[in-house]
Amino acid sequence: MALDTSWLHRLRNYRRLMRMVSRGLLLGLLLAGSASASGQPADTVSTIRFGILPIGSASESLEQWRGLLEELQKRLGHPVTTVSVGSYAGLSDAIGAQQVDIAFLSGKLAVQAVVHQHMHVFAQFVRSDGAVGNVAMLVVRNDSPIHNLAGLLATPGRWRYARSEHLSVTGYTAPEADVFAPRGLNSDTFFASVRVADHQGNLLSVVNREVDVASSNNPDMDLFRRRFPSEAAQLRVIWRSPLIPSGVLVLRDGLPPPLREQLTAFILAYGRAAGEAGVRERAQLARIPDLGGFVAQTNHVLQPFVDMQYALLRQEAEHGQWVSPQALQARLAQIESDHRRDTRALLGH
Structure with a gap:
């Protein structure tokens, strides 16, 4: 099916944005003014540095979280800055450099933060449908000659693959662990070519026939359907993983206990208020793909x-x-x- 002009325009704009955000961290975007604006001397204010794992692009993820973080700043009386990144590795580097106090992470990145980077889990995402997990996927075009997983695996060296970086659970680890490795295969050598990008860019590559198959997950597929409904209709899922635990929120171990308790209380209560406050909070949560709220959790998850x-x-x-x-x-x-x-x-x- 030929792509119309509006699709090409959106594709070029999206890729231009991705080239901009992939150059590195967008650090220190102050959400609501300077330290002195909080009514406290600048040298006594503790700035809360919030790390955001990108769903879509870094700038889109930042915008999705903006409302919640503005309320966090207002409620706690501390300035909030964001660490928004174009890659999983970029966020991991920022955490390792102690530039992040609280962060939204996927499972593999969270393991690294807990084991090596002095963070701990305190909350887990709950999807809008009540589930506490996501599903990894392999996706092709509707008109692809790949009809199912068996068809994909039957011809090594033929297909072009788009996946996420190694720190992505749904974009790399789950397909590798459930599809390729049990069969003695490695995706980097099984495919004719492999490109590494974010989930949204990989889905666009499938639609545009630049690759034959891509890894993804249900939150990113839902986001893609909202952004490009006609293009999403051209995609077909040929494999789904078992349920994978949802992303988590982690806190830096060195945070002062009073601030740690305030952050925990705010996050766990957010979206549960009655009346107009609850309606407003749930509307802010709805801006973050598939997020219905948070539940208390520990590193055991x-x-x-x-x-x-x-x-x-x-x-x-x-x-x-x-x-x-x-x-x-x-x-x-x-x-x-x-x-x-x-x-x-x-x-x-």
């Missing part, structure tokens, strides 16, 4: 991601080529050790 990564690494090692049996055993021992370390870190917090 991340165990499925640790186990998924463990299974993937074992499968890759067992199907790999090694210079000796001893080299394989050394790699398996390291995988076991890392799994025990990560599990202890989650259970011990």
Whole structure:
């Protein structure tokens, strides 16, 4: 099906935006004025630095969260800045540099933050339908000769693939762990070519016939349908993962306890108020794709991601080529050790 002029215009605008945001962090966007505007001396105000994992582009994600964060700033009396990024790695780097106090993260990124970067989980997303999980997907065009997963896997080296970066659970780890690795395959060598971009850009690439198949997830598919309804109608899902736990909110361990308690209370209560306040809060939540609210959670919710990564690494090692049996055993021992370390870190917090 030929693309009309309006579609091409939107595609060019979207890609121009993605090139801008992919250059790095958009740091320190102050939501509502300077420190002195809060009524406290600048040197006594604790600025809350909120990290946002992008759904769509970094600028879109920032706009989706803006209303909630403005209310957070007003309620707590602290300036709120955002750390909005064009990549998972960019947000991880900011957390590792202690530039983030509270953040919305997907599972694998949250494991890294908890195990290595002095953060802890305090809340989990609840979808608007009440579910506390998402589904990874592999997506093709409606008119693709790939009719199902078996058809995809039947011809190695033929298809072009678009996926997310390695820190993405639904965009990389889940398809790799559930589809490719159990069959002794690696997506980087199975496909004729592999491009790495965000979920929205990858879906656009499928529609535009630049790739044959892309990884995605249900929140990004829903967002794509709202943004490009006619183009979304040209897509077909050929594989869905089991339910994967939803994204989480994490806090920096070094935050002062009173501020940590205030942040926790605000987030967990948000959207639950009665009357006009509740209507307003739920309208702000609805701006964030598929978000219905938050529930209290701990680091234990991340165990499925640790186990998924463990299974993937074992499968890759067992199907790999090694210079000796001893080299394989050394790699398996390291995988076991890392799994025990990560599990202890989650259970011990």
